[in-house]
Amino acid sequence: MTGGSGVVVIDNGGGLLKAGFGGDQDPIAVVPNCMAKPPGGNTKKWLVADQLQADDVDVTGMTLKRPIDRGYLINTEVQREVWERVVRNLLKVDPNNSSLLLVEPMFNPPALQHATDELVFEEFGFKSLCVADAPSLVHLYEASRQPTLFRAQCSLVVDCGFSFTHASPVLQNFTLNYGVRRMDLGGKALTNYLKELVSYRSLNVMDETLLIDDAKEKLCFVSLDVPGDLRLARLSFKDNPFRCSYILPDGITYKKGFVKDMDDALRYCSLPLNEESDRKDHGLETNKFEDRKKPELSQNEFVLTNERFLVPEMLFHPIDLGINQAGLAECIVRAVQACHPYLQPVLFESIILTGGSTLFPRFAERLERELRPLVPDDYQVKITRQENPILGVWRGGSILASSPDFESMCVTKSEYEEMGSARCRRRFFH
Structure with a gap:
């Protein structure tokens, strides 16, 4: 058949x-x-x-x-x-x-x-x-769905894949190879980084690629205020708003890993952004640092706190983690600047996000914040994430x-x- x-x-x-x-x-x-x-x-x-x-x-x-x-x-x-x-x-x-x-x-x-x-x-x-x-096919699909969105049949496809991240200009369903810019970072590098962080802090999970992949997809998100979130992450273990447990399979009762309390995992992501008073209402005062004894963890679970936003941060500021590469916003600007000046404003207002890593909550908002200062004031920046990246x-x-x-x-x-x-x-x- x-x-x-x-x-x-x-x-x-x-x-x-x-x-x-x-x-x-x-x-x-x-x-x-x-x-x-x-x-x-x-x-x-x-x-x-x-x-x-x-x-x-x-x-x-x-x-x-x-x-x-x-x-x-x-x-x-x-x-x-x-x-x-x-x-x-x-x-x-x-x-x-x-x-x-x-x-x-x-x-x-x-x-x-x-x-x-x-x-x-x-x-x-x-x-x-x-x-x-991939870029020409992403453009073809999006142009077929919303032809008015891509005037001049032109877009910039940002593909955060498993192995690489590419920023690729596409014109009339052809990828402009001379304009493609690549970061040697993708979902695999993020998973490996999370494995290292968890192994250093709690359990050795260096051989648990598939489980850590799952934890990353369910628990990581993009921060819109890294210094502020790092301050919040220094709260006592119990009051830390990012704190989530991931349960590893025990091979008997359950064969799959899972998040212990998904409501806890989503708690921080639903908070208003950059509203100090709102954070205090949620019991998240940024000046409350306590040294409480950490609760004992069982052998088959690990806890994530600031790792949840530090892992996706690799894509935006790899240099902070010792990786000598430009971040995603700079990669996009370089790809656009490699193209004819007439195309540049059109590309900045026709950015399409695809690939699994763009599913992290707040990915598009953070990218827009990073891009805006790097783009001429008279150009619009418009970012569309694919319905299913x-x-x-x-x-x-x-x-x-x-x-x-x-x-x-x-x-x-x-x-x-x-x-x-x-x-x-x-x-x-x-």
Whole structure:
């Protein structure tokens, strides 16, 4: 069984793989793009993709193998296992009768393009392939939803992905490669930083990537006033407004990690911003520092306080954490300044946020505050976060795959066999 168009669309992310059929609104599969093995003897089998999401699977201490490292496909063996599971078991398609639209990282080196083509045509036998990049698909999807928003068919796509963060100018569905600027920070770096902070303060969780990922997604938020929030975080352990416990699986009663009290987690995020009197009403006086004995934690939980906003802070001010890179606002300004002056005001008022890290509460507000002083006064700054930043790229791919001229954009298996990877790839250049 295949989707209406017979085109398989795969957004092959470093963290999550999204797969489905061209023309559909949503993908059929949104699964971890990895394999994992439970701790213990060699008899334990590797779990692949959706098998890691099963209710009865405890991910504690699992060994991970990812096909993608630093944004690029470097392990085709693992990728084959993941695609095999997704294409044959979840999508239930025969690749010989299907075309593939694959979202590939920008500036993918030729050797990795060649390895990808081998996987698509020789291992799986897809009948044709079209390669697209994420920014152009995000622009295509948003422009199809709200065409008036993007005058001059122009936008700046800010993609905070798993491996990287890119600021990419797009003009008439083409990514302007010369204007793309990259930060070597993404969701993976944020998770690793949270692992280090928790391991230093309470439990050793350096091997708990999947659990810390979950804690990060549920508990972290972007601060609009870092010095003020740091002062609040110095309150006594009990009165700290950021204090939340995350419970690790015990393998018996519960197999998944979870937030102990979600109301506590949301308590601070619902407070008015920068209103000293309101904070006092909530019992959050900034001058109350007490040295109470910290309550004992059980062996299977850890507490987060200021880590909740210090982790996303990496994206805005990496230099504060010893990472010698420009922050997100500066990255965006550099991308815009690389473009023609006529495009610059249009790009600043057509910023689209996509990627999982843009889901942190207050992300867009903070970015606007950081950007405004760096942008000329007579330019507007308008930031739109995608309705679903995790699925936005895939949805753009679905629109492209169901367009009338999609077939003419593809390289067929016979063309690949006749001309080889390098010559076929020229079709995807622009």
